[in-house]
């Protein structure tokens with residue numbers, strides 16, 4: 047009995063010693079494996095460690111550097127942040143850059159109301175008169191861009207061919223039936239719904255029922271002005287294409303369609 051107890055004690059002591067030794071070895075290994083800032087061949091690789099690890103102030107943090115203790119500066123009094131670039135038009139050497147800066151500011155100012163809102167100059171957004179024709183030249187590049195954007199943003203509800211109803215996977219389950227964009231009222235510029243400006247407005251601002259319920263989401267947040275006009279150009283293309291019967295198509299196009307290319 048006594049021997050047994052003695053033995054147990056000894057082995058507990060040994061286990062403890064072993065554990066301590068292991069813990070010490072473990073931390074030695076962890077220490078040897080490297081600290082932040084040490085050179086190593088292991089990933090993640092830093093190609094410019096001096097840039098990655100430069101001293102910097104994190105946003106919304108405290109610092110003793112500025113008197114008010116904030117890492118971020120407040121805008122100069124009586125000024126408003128303007129544009130995503132800090133340069134002023136006409137102050138950079140490259141024409142391409144200057145064009146981008148100017149376009150950026152014009153789009154923020156929305157000075158061109160026809161381009162920005164699809165309305166006739168002089169009418170207001172509260173009482174809009176939509177333009178019959180888009181203010182952007184229609185090129186095959188614009189239509190291609192519109193096709194791509196339409197397939198991403200609209201086809202889920204209105205179907206790839208624009209027929210609406212239950213032709214889109216989401217549209218089939220949506221609380222309101224998506225409109226058929228090939229219908230006469232969306233082609234005839236003699237009525238409100240058929241004007242380029244109106245189609246543009248629906249894309250950017252969505253559709254709301256009289257009770258304020260949202261019937262179609264607004265896509266202005268992710269489809270910019272140019273892309274919205276591109277989609278309008280593509281809707282016109284879908285409308286024109288739907289007028290041509292399969293038999294009237296070029297044999298090459300018939301083969302492409304039968305091959306399953308949308």
Ligand code: HEC
Nearest residue numbers: 199200203220222223224225245248249253261262265277
């Ligand atoms: C989430 C589903 C959904 C998506 C995505 C969607 N729509 Fe709609 N759209 C609808 C529904 C539903 C209606 C009909 C609403 C109603 O009857 O009030 C509609 C109606 C329309 C109308 C007719 C407006 C009118 O006043 O008659 C146009 C034009 C239109 N959509 C264009 C588009 C375009 C272009 C896109 C892609 C940018 C798009 N829609 C994306 C659901 C959608």
